[in-house]
Amino acid sequence: MKDAFGLPQSLLVLGGTSEIALATVRRLVARRTRTVWLAGRPSPGLDTAAEQLRGLGAEVRTVAFDALDPESHEAALGKVFAEGDIDLVLLAFGILGDQAHDEREPLNAVRVAQTNYTGAVSAGLVAARSLQAQGHGSLVVLSSVAGERARRANFIYGSSKAGLDAFAQGLGDALHGTGVHVMVVRPGFVRSRMTEGMAEAPLATTPEAVATAIELGLRRRSETVWVPGALRVVMSALRHLPRTVFRRLPV
Numbered sequence: 716m717k718d719a720f721g722l723p724q725s726l727l728v729l730g731g732t733s734e735i736a737l738a739t740v741r742r743l744v745a746r747r748t749r750t751v752w753l754a755g756r757p758s759p760g761l762d763t764a765a766e767q768l769r770g771l772g773a774e775v776r777t778v779a780f781d782a783l784d785p786e787s788h789e790a791a792l793g794k795v796f797a798e799g800d801i802d803l804v805l806l807a808f809g810i811l812g813d814q815a816h817d818e819r820e821p822l823n824a825v826r827v828a829q830t831n832y833t834g835a836v837s838a839g840l841v842a843a844r845s846l847q848a849q850g851h852g853s854l855v856v857l858s859s860v861a862g863e864r865a866r867r868a869n870f871i872y873g874s875s876k877a878g879l880d881a882f883a884q885g886l887g888d889a890l891h892g893t894g895v896h897v898m899v900v901r902p903g904f905v906r907s908r909m910t911e912g913m914a915e916a917p918l919a920t921t922p923e924a925v926a927t928a929i930e931l932g933l934r935r936r937s938e939t940v941w942v943p944g945a946l947r948v949v950m951s952a953l954r955h956l957p958r959t960v961f962r963r964l965p966v
């Protein structure tokens with residue numbers, strides 16, 4: 716069960732090798748989390764992540780999970796919830812894709828959409844049902860500022876995150892009053908494996924900063940978290956710019 720400050724004792728990460736997710740888990744293990752499930756595509760990276768968390772004192776198990784195989788989500792998550800209550804599900808999987816390449820190869824673009832959006836619709840609904848059945852818990856969804864307004868430079872990824880964000884908000888409203896809390900996290904540019912080698916955007920941040928914001932959001936039971944917080948104002952302004960102006964911005 717969560718403590719009086721809303722921090723979890725047990726958690727499940729969907730996308731178990733995500734740098735943002737692992738920074739968050741390390742932070743929560745340093746607080747109160749004891750049981751960690753890392754769900755992801757089996758790989759040496761997943762095993763290493765589990766081993767490192769064990770080194771911090773957590774009891775860690777891995778489970779095979781592929782966002783692109785929604786038919787397997789029920790069984791994968793069912794295995795985890797059958798072992799005991801889960802206080803926090805962190806939906807962290809996602810791919811950035813390669814915009815220029817994916818515009819030329821529509822099937823690659825579809826893969827981005829299926830991973831980030833339809834994979835999350837399936838896993839999110841399965842997780843929500845299990846959390847609702849136990850009567851408590853949080854579902855934290857890693858969305859992105861990229862979903863706030865589609866940019867020329869990455870509208871394939873951006874549109875998948877827009878869909879994910881809208882889905883997670885609606886799910887949060889559907890679960891309001893059930894004891895299950897949904898928190899949408901919108902980071903800007905985060906220095907992680909996903910953005911390695913890319914030119915940094917303004918207000919770039921780190922996985923650790925996202926982890927800090929997630930912890931604070933859990934304590935406050937927030938519904939939306941921007942990282943860094945200043946992006947809320949920036950994006951609110953950008954969102955309302957006329958298309959003709961927005962199109963010319965170097966974003």
Ligand SMILES: NC(=O)c1ccc[n+]([C@@H]2O[C@H](COP(=O)([O-])OP(=O)(O)OC[C@H]3O[C@@H](n4cnc5c(N)ncnc54)[C@H](OP(=O)(O)O)[C@@H]3O)[C@@H](O)[C@H]2O)c1
Nearest residue numbers: 730732733734735756781782808809857859904905907909
């Ligand atoms: N980095 C940023 O600038 C940024 C900004 C805003 C939002 N985000 C979002 O934050 C989340 C985590 O990103 P990150 O920066 O931590 O990147 P990351 O380290 O590259 O993590 C991405 C995760 O997604 C997993 N994944 C990809 N395809 C999958 C699939 N088909 N099935 C299961 N897992 C799959 C990867 O697993 P494998 O090890 O199997 O590849 C990895 O665990 C993503 O949703 C991302 O869109 C990132």
